[in-house]
Amino acid sequence: MIDPIKPPRRKNPLLRTRLPASPPRPRSRTSHGFTRAAAEGRFMLQRCEACGSFAYPAREACPSCLSADLAFVDAPRRGMLLAETTARVPSDVYFRERAPWRIGLVKMDCGPTIVAHLHGDCAEGAAICMSLQLDKSGQAVAFAHPEGDTPNMADDKQWREMTADPKFRRVLVTNGRGVIGQEAVAALKAAGAKTVFVGVAEPWRPFAGEERLRDQDGIEIVTLDAADEKSVADLAADIGGKVDILVNTTEYVRPGGLLDRRGTSIARDEIDQAYLGFINLAQAFGPAMRMRGADGINSSAAWVNILSVYALANWPAFGAYSASQAACLSLSHCLRAELRPGGVKVMNLFTGPVDTEWFQMVPPPKVAPRAIAQAIVSGLKGGLEEMYVGDVAEEIRQRLAANPKALERELDR
Amino acid sequence: MQSKNLLELASAISSGAVRVVDLTFTLSPDFPVIVLPPEFGQAAPVRIQEISRYDGRGPAWYWNNVTFGEHTGTHFDAPIHWFTGKDLPNNAVDTMPPKDMIAPACVIDCSSQAAQNPDFLLTVPIVEAWEAKHGRIPERNWVLLRTDWSKKGWRDYANLRDDGAHTPGPNPEVMKWLVEQRGVIGFGTETIGTDAGQAGHLEPPYPAHHFLHGAGRYGLQCLCNLDQLPATGAVVVASPLKIQNGSGSPLRVIALVAPT
Numbered sequence: 001m002i003d004p005i006k007p008p009r010r011k012n013p014l015l016r017t018r019l020p021a022s023p024p025r026p027r028s029r030t031s032h033g034f035t036r037a038a039a040e041g042r043f044m045l046q047r048c049e050a051c052g053s054f055a056y057p058a059r060e061a062c063p064s065c066l067s068a069d070l071a072f073v074d075a076p077r078r079g080m081l082l083a084e085t086t087a088r089v090p091s092d093v094y095f096r097e098r099a100p101w102r103i104g105l106v107k108m109d110c111g112p113t114i115v116a117h118l119h120g121d122c123a124e125g126a127a128i129c130m131s132l133q134l135d136k137s138g139q140a141v142a143f144a145h146p147e148g149d150t151p152n153m154a155d156d157k158q159w160r161e162m163t164a165d166p167k168f169r170r171v172l173v174t175n176g177r178g179v180i181g182q183e184a185v186a187a188l189k190a191a192g193a194k195t196v197f198v199g200v201a202e203p204w205r206p207f208a209g210e211e212r213l214r215d216q217d218g219i220e221i222v223t224l225d226a227a228d229e230k231s232v233a234d235l236a237a238d239i240g241g242k243v244d245i246l247v248n249t250t251e252y253v254r255p256g257g258l259l260d261r262r263g264t265s266i267a268r269d270e271i272d273q274a275y276l277g278f279i280n281l282a283q284a285f286g287p288a289m290r291m292r293g294a295d296g297i298n299s300s301a302a303w304v305n306i307l308s309v310y311a312l313a314n315w316p317a318f319g320a321y322s323a324s325q326a327a328c329l330s331l332s333h334c335l336r337a338e339l340r341p342g343g344v345k346v347m348n349l350f351t352g353p354v355d356t357e358w359f360q361m362v363p364p365p366k367v368a369p370r371a372i373a374q375a376i377v378s379g380l381k382g383g384l385e386e387m388y389v390g391d392v393a394e395e396i397r398q399r400l401a402a403n404p405k406a407l408e409r410e411l412d413r
Numbered sequence: 414m415q416s417k418n419l420l421e422l423a424s425a426i427s428s429g430a431v432r433v434v435d436l437t438f439t440l441s442p443d444f445p446v447i448v449l450p451p452e453f454g455q456a457a458p459v460r461i462q463e464i465s466r467y468d469g470r471g472p473a474w475y476w477n478n479v480t481f482g483e484h485t486g487t488h489f490d491a492p493i494h495w496f497t498g499k500d501l502p503n504n505a506v507d508t509m510p511p512k513d514m515i516a517p518a519c520v521i522d523c524s525s526q527a528a529q530n531p532d533f534l535l536t537v538p539i540v541e542a543w544e545a546k547h548g549r550i551p552e553r554n555w556v557l558l559r560t561d562w563s564k565k566g567w568r569d570y571a572n573l574r575d576d577g578a579h580t581p582g583p584n585p586e587v588m589k590w591l592v593e594q595r596g597v598i599g600f601g602t603e604t605i606g607t608d609a610g611q612a613g614h615l616e617p618p619y620p621a622h623h624f625l626h627g628a629g630r631y632g633l634q635c636l637c638n639l640d641q642l643p644a645t646g647a648v649v650v651a652s653p654l655k656i657q658n659g660s661g662s663p664l665r666v667i668a669l670v671a672p673t
Contacts, residue, residue: 204445204567206574228442229462265454272460 002120002152005160007194009128010295020293020343021094025137030058033072034140038132039385045075045112051165056112077130079108081122082146094136095295101158106130108146116142117158121150133162133383136293136343138336154381156206163383164302164345167192169244174199174226174281177207179356180306181249183373188247189218191377194298197239199224201231226250226277236284241292243285245375247304250277253358257319270324277303278328280296290342304376305332309350309393313400316413336385347379352392426669436636436649436666438563440479444635447484447510447605448578456482459663469573484555486663488620489653490607494660497627504629508657513631514652516598518555518629518668519547520642523581527560531572532611533581537590552596555633555649558583562603563637572610582609585620592624600625601633601649633666642668 011017026182027035037044050067054075061068084104090096102118106128114130122128128144135141143162146153154165171188175181176198185196198213199219213221222239225231252273254266261267262266289300310318311325329348336346353359355366367390375389389396399407425431438444442459459481466470472549484490493505494497503509521543526533535558540550550556560581572579582602583591591597600607600621607621617623618657625632634653648669654662 202445204571204573205448206568225442225458228458228460231442265457269455397430 002156004152004157005297011296017292018097018294019291020136020299020341021097022137022341022343023094023135023139023141025139026091026180028058029137030060031140033058034132035134035138036148037072038134038140040129040227040387041379041382041384043075043077043131044072044109045110046070046075054108054111056108056114057297076110077123077129078147079106079130079144081105081118081124081126081128082113084118084122084124098161099156101404104144106142114142116144117162119145119153119159120141120156121146121153133347134385135162137386138192138340138345164245164347164380165191166245166377166380168194169298169301170195170197170239170242171245171247172197172239172243173201173247173249173286174224175249175251176200176213176221178249178251179369180251180354180372181190182209182213183247183369184247185213185216185219185378187370187373187377188245189216191381193245194218195220196243197222197243199226200236201225201227226281227272229280229349231291232277232280232284236288240285240288243289244292244298244300245302245304245380245399246281246285246289247306248281249306250274253318253321253356255318255321255358255361257316261320267320268321271327274324275327275331278331278335278391282331282338286339289344290339293344295297297383300342300344302347303335303339304347304349304380306349306351306372306376307332309352309388309396310348310411311346313377313396313404313407313411345383345385347376347385348390349375349379349387350393350397351389352396367392416554422545422669425671430672432670432672433484434638434639434641434647434668434670436638436668437487437664438635438637440663441618442621443567444486447491448571448573454482458482459485477558479560481663483656483659483661483663484624487635487637487666488633488661488663489651489666490626490634490661491653492626492629492631493658494632495619495622495626497623498629504626505656506653506662507655507657508611509616509631509653511652513598515648515650516553516555517551517645518557518601518642518647518649519543519550520557520559520639520644520647522559522640522644524559524561524640527562527581531579531581531612533560534584534609535582535587536584537587540587540591550595550597550637553598555601555651556591556597556640557601557633557636557642557649558594558603559642560603561640563635563639569575571605572625576611577613578605578610580604580606580610582607582612583621585615585617585624592628592630597630599631599633601636603634603639606633607632607634632661636666638668642670643673671672 048062049069053064082105086100086102088100104118106116108115122144127147129147132140133143166188171193173181173184224235239281292300308325310322311329314322351367353362353366379387446456462478464476466475491506492501498504608619612619651666653664
């Protein structure tokens, strides 16, 4: 049984903040099939197309029939813990600092035997549920959980290394003026965040939901205009060392593409708000987050972007907006690489049109802001890197994978 | 006038005998800007981005890139800003006569009325009462409406509610009258516009813009320190940036005040 984690005490200012070490990084190219699965919270193994047997670890040929036709497919998660061992003095710096560390040998019901990190409640001989997780190096590892829920399950020490659970962490929601931001604030607070800082640009301008935001406990409204370099730097000077999770809820949606717009004013606003805002936030908050990746219970843990799925494929009706989102998507990959040494995850949440004012004329289905907020929390708790929220986002992804050219033509309507 | 007088003026400024009052808010990203319905084009906010600050980007020097809309901060409105002034000659900030950049000012103190009523409108009788006390407004003078609005916090300053901004300004009659009967060179306010917050509902809408710019006159807004000016006798220096075909610009507005 797992003891619940306690709210962290204030730091002893006489002690150096320990730098984040990383677990071993190298993987084969084929192994990144697991990385892709882990990023999305799926459990995939290679399965031989010829004989149907599952293989693990990643291989170039089927260990049963030597066929080279191995494909990653969703696999059953159930298995049994054959044996466990506790590493007490590992030679690797990352594990040594976190020792004792439990690993075990799991016989999967679907065949292979997997060496996995163990949740504290996994017992030898008992059934387990396997998942693929991204570790602090951003690489996929196998993680065995007990089959059912156990008390304080999410507080397990080894599990918390794999996730970015908001519990007891301090979160900055960058834009509280919109519904998405406000829902995110409520969801993160409900998930146990200690403090949610919520940015409000142009505080002289009233906005819907302001009263409710001000009335909630554990929420600090801060002045933040992500598009303004100085505003972001000023806020980081105040709270940069206390932001464990940053949720970028910038919302700037305008319809239109190229020819039916006059001039670049709107495009400039789109770039200012989405792209330059992202850069300002990253430059102001990123370095401290990267440095605080191993800073105890409330170490820095994750950066969340909410992106339009049309970042992946331009939707001409919102063409310039799609382009601004594509720019942010590209930037997110850069940020992910740069935050990697700190073990800070960058989670991208893709959505279709959201049920907000600027998508008024778009017919349903539209994503409810609350669904986005819930996805943020579940993604952080599960340690994910990519999430597709709602049917439209999922469909666009599948159509893009199937035939990008077809999708391009279909979006041109 | 002899050059001697001009030099005396310079010397009086230098000695402090003639006070120089800064009527300008600091141009910063925090300052409220005019809010239009989101479907219209918007004024770009003030942005200040460091190029370098004695660092690797430029070891010995500090400088910024600055961007802003023509109508941000304490700013000047040229006749070309409004449709009524669009066909006038020399109606932009780059072509307006430089001599129009220096003119005396009449300051009408309506701070007590504005404190009572955010939708206070200046009327002809109020100006006539002012004239009874201070004399007739001379031609080619600025009329500056003092409301002490500039002393408010930003939220009260913008005073946006669900039916728009509620800030004081002139009514249509007084604007037409000041332009036609008094020949003012322009009208200045402490609020975000020369017009009242609810002026879109007046007839004509936005009367200050309508009548001033239609007659080739100017607007000044987001002024401060009007409480430091005498009712008459101050000289306002308001020279906008020489933006090509510009409709206005942020600027430094100063007033010269002689000893009393």
